[in-house]
């Protein structure tokens with residue numbers, strides 16, 4: 134018998150907990166063990182990894198992580214699910230593997246009891262981007278991972294400059310990591326079946342492009358550029374630089390054409406502009 138969860142058991146546990154999956158918390162549970170193993174493999178989880186999972190739900194992916202990783206730390210907002218997870222792990226033969234559950238909103242987590250090395254998660258769709266960026270920022274011990282997100286969000290995370298899906302998450306994520314697509318996932322592997330498609334995004338952390346001061350300045354420039362993405366950069370950044378002329382001068386001094394649109398630029402260009410922000414010192 135597979136050690137992982139299947140469709141029948143998932144419904145049984147949900148019925149026992151009197152749990153009706155809610156859209157508000159993005160509760161679409163994976164009912165296919167092969168998909169869980171595929172995700173863990175794509176993340177290259179190894180026996181020395183401390184795996185971090187956001188939103189373990191009924192435990193489908195958690196058990197696949199426990200199969201391989203040294204230990205798992207899982208952040209779950211729903212207390213009924215958080216409370217049930219240790220029993221599910223034990224009844225599937227993983228009682229001796231360290232599993233730490235943090236019953237908290239992932240968007241408020243600022244520390245964890247262990248330093249995770251890999252992030253593997255089927256992220257709740259409504260908070261997937263802020264959760265991913267937050268954990269990349271707060272947990273430098275995370276070397277990489279794979280997240281399952283809505284396909285539309287996956288497209289944004291891996292988009293290249295100039296494409297219509299390229300946006301601030303695409304640029305911001307590259308501050309910390311190289312992002313790439315790791316394939317799509319059929320709707321039928323979820324219960325309940327969602328009305329959107331899902332895809333996998335892989336990330337591998339690289340050396341940071343600068344210190345926290347530079348990151349904040351750079352993200353302010355990115356936010357301003359994409360808030361008015363149809364405008365030329367000198368117009369979109371005019372408020373930030375105190376007028377169109379100083380914005381133009383700063384963008385030019387960074388070696389960039391001030392008439393270009395922000396959606397054409399990659400992270401190094403934003404960093405170069407941020408260094409010319411009024412009051413910036415590094």
Ligand code: SAM
Nearest residue numbers: 158161162163188189190209210238239255257
């Ligand atoms: N990992 C499970 C699976 O693949 O079957 C469940 C994934 S389900 C898409 C998302 C999970 O995230 C749910 O268990 C939900 O309760 C939880 N969740 C939703 N919002 C959350 C938040 N802000 N912080 C932590 N967990 C959250």
